Amino acid sequence: MTARVTAASDAPRNVAAGHLDDAAAVPCDAVASDRAYHGHMDVTRRVLLAAPRGYCAGVERAVDTVERAIEQFGAPIYVRKEIVHNRHVVETLQNKGAIFVEENDEVPEGATVVFSAHGVAPVVHEQAAERNLFAIDATCPLVTKVHNEAIRFAKDDYQILLIGHEGHEEVVGTAGEAPEHITIVDNPEHAESIEVSGDKIAWLSQTTLSVDETLETVAVLKQRFPQLIDPPSDDICYATQNRQLAVKEMAAQCDLLIVVGSLNSSNSVRLVEVGLQAGAKNAVRVDNVQELDLSILPETGTVGVTSGASVPEVLVQEVMHWLAENDYTDVQVIEPVKETLTFSLPKEVRPPRSTTK
Numbered sequence: 001m002t003a004r005v006t007a008a009s010d011a012p013r014n015v016a017a018g019h020l021d022d023a024a025a026v027p028c029d030a031v032a033s034d035r036a037y038h039g040h041m042d043v044t045r046r047v048l049l050a051a052p053r054g055y056c057a058g059v060e061r062a063v064d065t066v067e068r069a070i071e072q073f074g075a076p077i078y079v080r081k082e083i084v085h086n087r088h089v090v091e092t093l094q095n096k097g098a099i100f101v102e103e104n105d106e107v108p109e110g111a112t113v114v115f116s117a118h119g120v121a122p123v124v125h126e127q128a129a130e131r132n133l134f135a136i137d138a139t140c141p142l143v144t145k146v147h148n149e150a151i152r153f154a155k156d157d158y159q160i161l162l163i164g165h166e167g168h169e170e171v172v173g174t175a176g177e178a179p180e181h182i183t184i185v186d187n188p189e190h191a192e193s194i195e196v197s198g199d200k201i202a203w204l205s206q207t208t209l210s211v212d213e214t215l216e217t218v219a220v221l222k223q224r225f226p227q228l229i230d231p232p233s234d235d236i237c238y239a240t241q242n243r244q245l246a247v248k249e250m251a252a253q254c255d256l257l258i259v260v261g262s263l264n265s266s267n268s269v270r271l272v273e274v275g276l277q278a279g280a281k282n283a284v285r286v287d288n289v290q291e292l293d294l295s296i297l298p299e300t301g302t303v304g305v306t307s308g309a310s311v312p313e314v315l316v317q318e319v320m321h322w323l324a325e326n327d328y329t330d331v332q333v334i335e336p337v338k339e340t341l342t343f344s345l346p347k348e349v350r351p352p353r354s355t356t357k
Helices: 057-073 087-096 122-130 141-155 169-175 188-193 211-224 238-251 266-277 313-325
Strands: 004-007 045-050 077-080 098-101 112-115 134-137 159-163 182-185 201-205 256-260 283-286 301-307 330-334
Touching: 045 238, 045 313, 057 077, 057 087, 057 112, 057 134, 057 141, 087 098, 122 134, 141 159, 141 169, 141 201, 159 169, 159 211, 169 182, 188 211, 201 211, 211 238, 211 266, 238 266, 238 301, 238 330, 256 266, 256 313, 266 283, 266 301, 301 313
Parallel strands: 004 330, 045 301, 045 330, 077 098, 077 112, 112 134, 159 182, 159 201, 256 283, 256 301
Antiparallel strands: none
16 A cells, blocks of 8 residues: 655744654655645545654664674673663664663673663763773763753752652663752652752753643742742753654644654653643554554544654654555654754764865
């Protein structure tokens, strides 16, 4: 079955920068149409395909870091924690020679270890040095920004309310920068009861949270602590915001929203929540097409498709093929934002500069 692809009529709004990396790609067997969609197409089965979706710049950088480390230093390369929260990515890298461990003490002394995109506490670097490990830090630069904000606030003797999910690797890493100064706040309800004293209070957040829920949490905190100050810049990363924006734009039209992403991917789970809050009649998260069941597919109507920031495009394309096989062949791309951002690789695996004149 061949899918017909159209583009949304509204021009994209440049509200954030990022790297699209074929985010507006259509299914492999799809034929692009010149006709713009204006809301009046006579179709009974339609797919709204979100863009941006899938890999963000930080994830692409982290995955490339592991692959280049294997190429340069040879297998095995050890990776502390999952490099990104996606089962397919982890299994693919394992097949290439990566060995995933929970802690540094599982890495042989003197071996190479890559730290995941979610960031690590200073003590992890210290442990690596004690074991003489060759450490490559693949922390997303946007997570590093939050770490640096925590360090600066703590140096100025602020109490820091870190909005995020306790136990999430990113939150553990950020809190480890200034544990005596940081209190974790999980959600608006938790914000109602959290206790903190002093005149100098600031808030930071995990980068992959729901934008709306974070704003709700901040509103509660500011009501309780009027002296609360904001971070120097927005902590929720551009990719999280852009993927949520695309879902919000199409959710009210969706009888079903399919989010491709792993269960331990915070931003993927948030996309399901955002979709339901924005009006989707039903929303599911799946790791891959094998987890989809025909029983959830509406006989007619509109199906939205998106993916979390750690999801390779191949998994989305498999879902699109499945939909086409079930007569969902009209595809409209919803692209409220274009992304162009890229990050340079860690210096340990960065290609040498050309010396040609």
